[in-house]
Amino acid sequence: MSTIAAGVRHRPQERKDLWWLEPTVIVVVLGTFVLYSIYAGLANANYFFEPYLSPLYSPCLTANCVHPTLPLIGSYWNLSPAILIVAFPLAFRVTCYYYRRSYYRAFFWSPPACAVPDVRKGYAGETRFPFLIQNLHRYALIFATTLLIFLWWDVLLAFNFGGHFGIGLGSVLMLANVILLSGYSASCHSLRYLVGGYLDSFHGKSLRFRLWSWANALNARHARWAWASLIVVGLTDLYIRLLSMGVLTDPRWVPGT
Ligand code: FES
Secondary structure (H helix, E strand, C coil), X not given: CCCCCCCCCCXXXXXXXXXXXXXXXXXXXXXXXXXXXXXXXXXXXXXXXXXXXXXXXXXCCECCCCCCCCCCECCCCCCCHHHHCCHHHHHHHHCCHHHHHHHHHHCCCCCCCCCCCCCCCCCCCCCCCCHHHHHXXXXXXHHHHHHHHHHHHHHHHCCEECCEEEEEHHHHHHHHHXXXXXXXXXXXXXXXXXXXXXXXXXXXXXXXXXHHHHHHHHHCCHHHHHHHHHHHHHHHHHHHHHHHCCCCCCCEEEECC
């Protein structure tokens, strides 16, 4: 039996494997995504290229939107419309059980890896503010899942080129993005619990059992859904941004108009 499996805690320098690789990759990928999203969300430009709407700006809730989805907010709102919706997907990701494990390790070094000690002496868990609010994850799930309805609607529009059906690289990218985001939500630990995790017995509850089984199957790959959806949502915005700026041209396999 290895010393790690036996529960012996090593100093970082005592572990000979590349234990630092995972936290480093997480810092790079998560850090890049956060910085890019701040830039893209505040830019308030280049988020729409007919018929593609960036997922970071959907639903577009202000009358000033280049492509308003649901103009609930009047033209007095001059800031980026992304600011009005970013809290929901952000809260969903930040409170996600998997991301918590990842960023506690990568950014807080609490602990940085298995069998590597915490950098801090005390450990309060999630029993105090601000980490106490991590317990609101199930509510974040409801809001973030509601946003998926708008994203699916945007995907339908992404195949509509001036009233004609067409397929461009942007259409495919937006479809992949919404499938990955849906998979990420459907594989959520809280959803698994909501559909049947709290029942003592599935007797006479075959639908619950089926939903719970599907949620379990998806949940086993939750980390993959989390990373793939994060990366593709950023790439989708970047692609639409570059199209809108005239840097790229959208390849069309079915031309539409
Ligand atoms: S646990 Fe990751 S989204 Fe719910």
